Amino acid sequence: MKNFDPKAMKSPKNYLNLVSKETGLPNALERRKNIVEQMSELNSKGLDCFSCSGMCCTHQYNSMQVDPVQALELLAWLESEGRLNDELIEDLEEVILEYRLNKDFMIGRNREFRRKYTCPFFMKKSQGCSISRAVKPYGCLAFNPLEKNVSTEGKCASNLDVLIERENKNLETEERANELISNELGLYWKKKSMPFALHEIIKALLKP
């Protein structure tokens, strides 16, 4: 996407507002509240990522996927932060090409192979993630260390209870919002890697 001009695209923030109004979708932080709280609680007990190189954010282990709602709210946040620019597009396209995130590879009738990639929002080592907890993918928020000073693999886990609790609470509105976005933007997927999903929505929001 050469010479990307954010003014040439519909505002993700405005579009998210329209989707929220039409579907009753609560705001991003409200829907993540229980996962953010459990993460903060772990952090207050010293279970944090400060000693780690960030294995779960790199191509070693990261294969995080997001739905259209999560991708749109992340874009809306990036827009508010002044980060919806050429640099973002270049980063997304670089990661998509490097890890072939635009290539579908089915491993079963309806099961797609999840490719691993280094997240474009990973800032290396203890600097960690450059995204606010309010808009981070649910899966990223729920994956935390099980003990203090973790620096090697196998000592972290996903808290499925909070993920399921969050999903049950928001299932209907998120389904409505995902369907609306997919129909209006012509998306063929339900979940994709974060870089690909963001890039797809940016392309769809570019004005004709």
Ligand code: SF4
């Ligand atoms: S969750 Fe675990 S693997 Fe990921 S950055 Fe934190 S300590 Fe490292």
Ligand code: SF4
């Ligand atoms: S969004 Fe943040 S926590 Fe999630 S994979 Fe990317 S850098 Fe890691």
